[in-house]
Amino acid sequence: MSAPPSSSLVRKIYRACRSSLAEPDLSLNLAVADYINEKQGNAPREAAKTVVNLVNSKDTHTAIFALTLLDVLVKNCGYPFHLQISRKEFLNELVKRFPERPPSRYSRVQKMILGAIEEWNQTICKTSRHKEDLGFIRDMHRLLTYKGYIFPEVKPEDASVLNPSDNLKSIEEVQREEQLAQSAKLQELVRRGRPQDLKEANKLMKIMAGFKDDTIVESKARVAEDLDRLKRKADVFSEMLQQSTNSGQFDPNDETLVELFSALKVAQPKIQKIITEEQDDPDAVQNLLQLNDSVNLLVDKFNLLKAGDLTNASKIKVASNGSGVQQSLNLIDFDDDDSATATPPPQQQGTTVDDLLGDLNSLSFNNPPQANYGLGGDISLGATSPPPQSLSPQQSSGPNYDIFAQLSQPSTSSPSVAASAPSFDLLSGFSQPQQQQQPQQQQPQPPQPSLKQRTVVNESQHLKFEIDVSKHSDNFISVKAFFTNLGAIPLTNFQFLIAVPKSLTLTLDPQVGSFIPSFGKDSVTQSFKIASQQGSIPSWKIKWKVNYSINGSPIEETATYTITV
Structure with missing residues (x-):
């Protein structure tokens, strides 16, 4: 370890990664994570830079301890730290020694780095609410794959x-989470300082300062979705306990029962917190009190069955929370719009910050950047701050190993640059910009309408x-539906239902598939046709x-949708 620790956070990181340790110390790693979560501001960035420098240490033990700490920080520090590991400079430094x-055999450090990138690519890059900000992780994964590196399989438990948790959160917790995310993104945009970043930062500041009411509504909508999921879990848990009571056979080690019990147990204090937050809405409070009573009764019933007290357990009757078959029948009546529209996916809207510019105080613009930080080694994602005129004759002096440098340039760039190093043209075969330079007759035209x-x-x-959608006439269309799993957990017993108004005629083909594997794309499809009995309709x-x-x-999941052709 070369540079001496310069701050309390850096000292904690050096202490957790010192080579004198016999093995990684989880308590020290969690202490670093707690410190970052408490301080926020510039702490995630400082931690990421320090850890990746230690990953490149010549001492193997220090590098392994640093990667172990990195894994703990990614899993415990949330979006502010995810934003830092998705920066181009960080990723270039992470694979600096690749x-x-x-090689014919990977070192242990290389295996851990490949495993980390694969894990990030399969989880936060696909399931995070802010996945659009993590694009460079996907780019690095694609670059390493193109170079020939093989990634290890991600363990389901990791x-x-x-992946996002289904645990219930209070409105205050949801708003706090969104505030931290918006603040972290704002700091990063201001730190970059490019004109386009400052323009986006200006928009973000307006959102954070002026749309508190919209944010509260959105936060309540997210909490309502979580409550609906909790109600479904409570109903399933109630049915399973009732079956155990009727049969007289109860298995306290049943994984599904234990998982549902844990979810309800964790939700108990959250429900009480939400009740206090919704005091101004009598109807919401009434529903929450009913749910709270049901959860308490179910927890008591489970404990009685676990203790072998079948008599008292059978006396506890729990009413349904309204998430069962009764509501599913609403689909048949198309004109019943009470529960038709599902809450749309939450958009990235900020929350009000009391002192908006106060969150930027921890930024340091006077400290000179490290000369070599972010440049990486043989494999990198390109220059950290590309100037407007990034294409220059200097590129023809040697082979171009930067696979993504040209992806950021217009397709009308100078042809002399593309032809300067034909033997190292890494973009051949999958680069969209180069394909656009080819004559139009070489590109197949038929697939384009279906993509649109x-x-x-x-x-x-x-x-x-x-x-x-395919339109056959003004009063007849055929539609094919595709379903993709966005998570690492398989979707089973998949069923698609659809209804149309009485003025339309629906013809359904058999559903293809009922199981969607982890991240399975288009694993289930359903074709159907709709005809109008009243002539042409828009x-x-x-x-x-x-x-x-x-x-x-x-x-x-359910909603109404209007197909326009």
Whole structure:
């Protein structure tokens, strides 16, 4: 370790990664994570830079301890730290010691780095609410794959930690989480200082300062979704306990029972917190009190069955929370719009910050940047701050190993640069900009109309629903629905239901598939046709619903949608 610690955070990191340790110290690593979560501001950036410098230490033990600490920080420090590990400079430094061509055998440090990038790519890059900000992680994963590096398989238990949790959160916690995310993004935009970043930062500051009411509404909507999921879990848990009571056989080690019990147990204080937050809404308080009573009774019933007291357990009767079959029947009646529209996916809106510029005080613009930080080694994602005129004759002096440098340039760039190093043209085969330079007759035209017609109907935490529409006449269309799993947990017992108004005629083909594997794309499809009995119509209104299970827990998504052709 070369440079002496310069701050309290850096000292904690050096202490957790010192080579004199026999093995990684989890308590020291968690202490660093707690410190970052408490301080926020510039702490995530400082920690990321310090840790990645230690990853490149010549001492193998220090590098391994630093990667172990990095894993703990990624899993415990949330979006502010995720934003830092997704920076181009950090990723270049992380793979700084990777050769241009993969070695015959990976070192332990290389295996851990490849495992970390694969884990991030399969989890936060696909399931995070802010996944659009993590694009460089996907780029680095694609670059390493193109170079020939092979990534290890991600363990399900590791993926589950980074995937969004279904645990109930209070409105205050949701707003706090969003505030931290917006603040971290604002600081990063200001730190970069490019004109486009400052323009985006200005928009973000207006959002954070002026839309508190919208943020509260959105936070309540997110909490309402969590409460609906909790109600479904409570109903499933109640049915399972009732079956155990009727049969007289109870298995306290049943994984599904234990998981549902834990979810309800954790939710108890959260429900009480939400009740205090919703005091101004009598109807909401009444529903929450009913749910709270049901959860308390279910917890008591489980404990009685676990203790072998079948008599008293059978006396506890728990009413349904209204998430069962009764509501699913609403799909048949298309005109019943009470529960038709599902809450749209939350957008990135900020929360009010009392002192907006106060969050930027920890930024330091006077300290000169490290000369070599972010440049990386043989494998990198390109210059950290590309000037407007980044294409220059100097590029022809040697082979171009920067796979993404040209991706950021217009397709009308100088042809002499592209032809300067033909033997090292890494963009051949999958670069979109170069394909656009080819004559138009070389590009197949037929697929384009179908790509234009395929649209996203709904995208939730677990599922992406798309359709491809073909118009045969003014009163007849055919539609094919595609369903993609956005998470690492398989979706089982998948069922798609659809209804149309009485003025339309619906013809359904058999559903193809009922199981969507981890991150399975278009694993389930459903074709259907809609005809109008009243001649030409400009739009086609449908009401859809999907049912599926995740780890034994049933999930339902439903909404109305208007197809326009």
